[in-house]
Amino acid sequence: MSRRTWVLINSAVLLLCLLGLWQAVVSLKHLPAYMLPGPTLVAVAIEERFPSLMKSLLITAEEAGGGLLASIIVGMTVAMVFAQWTWLRQLVYPYTILLQTVPIVAVAPLIINWVGPGLIAVSTVTFVICLAPIIANTTQGLISVDDNLIHLFVMHKATPAQILFKLRLPNSLPNLFTGIRISAGISVIGGLTGELFAGSAQVGEGGLGYAITYANNQMETSYMFALVLAATLLGFSFFFIVMFLEWMALHNWHESKRADVGE
């Protein structure tokens, strides 16, 4: 049996033990379901409300994914502008750090005020918190190019565009992916936070964040657990998609993706 299978089996056994312990505590202590539902109740809640759960999950995925995608596009563009015009970077870069410290719960109501509630508003909230890591990491990658490589391009009369697209951009890929990984992690938080303020114009139409508020008000604790689980899974799948894309882009050449590392 390979080491990996062994680790997987161990993890699965541990998970079952924890679930068993959880159920045992709930049954033996006779805890009411609104305080702490057992895993079986959560499973029942998932099954009963599967369509609306999926619907909420998809809405949040769309909001968070849309905001993340927009932040990648805008963030890369800003970083490329920064790399091209040093004086502009020195002027504006400090403010992009400020972007990172914006308290999103305070700004979210403002954004909703401007954009109006709904998908766009939530995506915008996500976009705002995802932007800074993309800008910071990509800029770093674009400007930390070996001087001699720049000299080489200059010697061969490369245009500024050639230096940007054939040298700086590929050089920044590992950093870009670091930024995307960070932003993918917080994009789900952005989606949930946005929804707390502007989930939906209509009842029952919102994403996970909205549904969590709703379930909380209704004391449907077992459904809340299901929603938290769904949100976690969403974050996880974003993370895996990014990891996969990163592997696709870098595994051929990047030192960190060497197949033989650690074997």
Added chain:
Amino acid sequence: MVNVPEVVLQSVDKRYRTGAAALEGISFEVERGEFVAFLGPSGCGKSTLLRLVSGLSAATSGSVRVNGMTPDNARELMSFIFQDSTLMPWRTVAENVGLSLELEHAAPPLRSERVDRMLNLVGLTHVARRYPRELSGGMKMRVSIARALASRPRILLLDEPFAALDEMTRDRMNEELLRLYEEQKWTVLFVTHSVAEAVFLSTRIVILSSNPGRIAHDVAVDLPWPRTAEIRDSLVFEQTVTGVSRLLRGVMQA
């Protein structure tokens, strides 16, 4: 047509914004086909000198002419080889070698034909599709040389190109470089800190002193051509190395 020397420097000074003069009163001429090695204490301005010739950096005063032109206008004639192989890790060996042709928008068939020829020249055809991280230090340096040769330069500028290699690889690279030099008849400006390497390769050695960098000695190397590995064992080679080492020591102590 008048016979213009390939590289001419006249009373060149170079002062960086940050500090004292890096180079002062540098004048010399390099005829076409010469192989000139530059020796000198570290920080004496050898790299600066090559950058001035290549046009990557401008002289504070004095004039630099390459084939009668300003370095900027003579860029097509020159290729620069750096101490590190400075390959782009995201490109395969062949893609690295083809860089200059790609930047000039050369037609793809011409590009791939030239790349194949260059790889053949440095004996790396079998790793054309590999990435730099899979190569040894010596192989990377050969890729770097192939890349420099792909634009068909008349003048090669090399800044301690083999300094990071082990001695055996370095000797072999020296021999390969000489084989190509005798075939292609470039003009070569070669910076090194190894006296033996300078003597083995060059037709002429320029020794610089430091603070500020000036030309201290300019000596011809009278070893027979073609130069083979065996020359390293000859008496005249050893005597030349000893002589040049003495000159260099004098400069270091001053």
